[in-house]
Amino acid sequence: MSHGNMNLTLKIWRQNSAKEQGQLVTYPVTGISPDMSFLEMFDILNEQLVSKNESPIVFDHDCREGICGMCSMVINGRAHGPKTGITTCQLHMRSFKDGDTIVVEPWRAQAFPVIKDLAVDRSSFERIQAKGGFISVNTGTAQDANCLPIPKNDADASFNAAACIGCGACVATCKNASAMLFVAAKVSQFALLPQGKIEATARVKNMVAQMDLEGFGSCTNTGACEVECPQGITLENIARMNREYLVANCKD
């Protein structure tokens, strides 16, 4: 344990269900180590709440190593907190100062209804993905894959797009609650590879249609998503999807 433990004031969004009104509730926490992760601080707070017979704060988390994309929290007005390029589980308390007040809210979007407290329902992403975020051709074995020559730049760009962990920070950050960065990553990942080209037209059309249907906003190119994305997905992917969409609509 390092020295310099911190006392903090947390203001956390509590909401019983999507149908009920929520509110910010103030919780003082003491003796927080700067080496703790943000979620470990929540574990400590929850233990205290349970020991006082209060209901613990519900928040999503799974891997706690920055790869599952579950730990959705807007911290002091920024998705995943003050640092860029990381998820909430990778945020450490040393990013805050003793005496700080920290406001924690859920992702806020029509298409991400609150389940309870900080946990939101992101199944809208799953439904978009189910509309075309896959290929239905047989790709054969590893050897067959190696027989298909793919330019290094395309392979790299596809790989970078595939790094999207579906966390929803792009939606949470966007002033329009737009899912363009997420959908663009999923479209790009396949659009760049020969195996993905076969269904490219229907894929982009169907995924965009589902995105609109779910009630996400549209893109005004503010670029906020790109800044807050923990996986470094870039706006070039959105441009690629816009191109793909135009071409797909010209074809049929």
Add this chain to the structure above:
Amino acid sequence: MSNTSPNFITSSLGKKYLMGFTGLFLIVFLVVHVCINACIYFNDSGVTYNMVAGFMANNIIMRILEVGLFLGIVLHVVQALILTLQNNKARPQKYAVQNSAASSTWYSRSMGLLGTLLLMFLVVHLANFWVPTKVAVFNGEEHNTFESLKPVFSNPLILTVYLLGLVSLLYHLLHGFQSAFQTFGLNHKKYTPFIKAFGFWYSVIIVLLFASMPVTMFLGLIK
């Protein structure tokens, strides 16, 4: 995979293409507009200016383009309204704390507001010049467009409205110019920095040129 998607133009992306297309059309129009207005700098009691303005007013191609211009503005504004309302609806519960400045510029987030200010300015602008010209043509009267500029721009209140309108235009264009290219899917490591720089200088120069006109008229430098 079967295709179950709706029309291009009713989709969010289709609407954005229309916004970008009409926006770029308006950007081209502004170049033509500023060039014609610059004729006042011949400082010849408006002889050249009236000649060019007269040519524009009595030319069938220009009349057709004028209809296109109105259509372009209406389409741009209607799509802007639909998209802005949809975007507001996408987040019914706002954040208690939001640090937007950490990830985007204020003017990129304020296109609806800047556009509304522009629209208000456009109404004033058309009432000042376009309406009197049309009324005169309708009544078959002689209309000296250049002379009609002077009383308008000697009014400090109107001068202020014009300058504020131009500030809105500046910020609308600073985001809008490069945004349109991104909407069309033109984002490229090599060319995008050039598009952004070009858009920046286009916005600054066109707004300064427009602003110089009411200011020099107000100061009585144009006779």
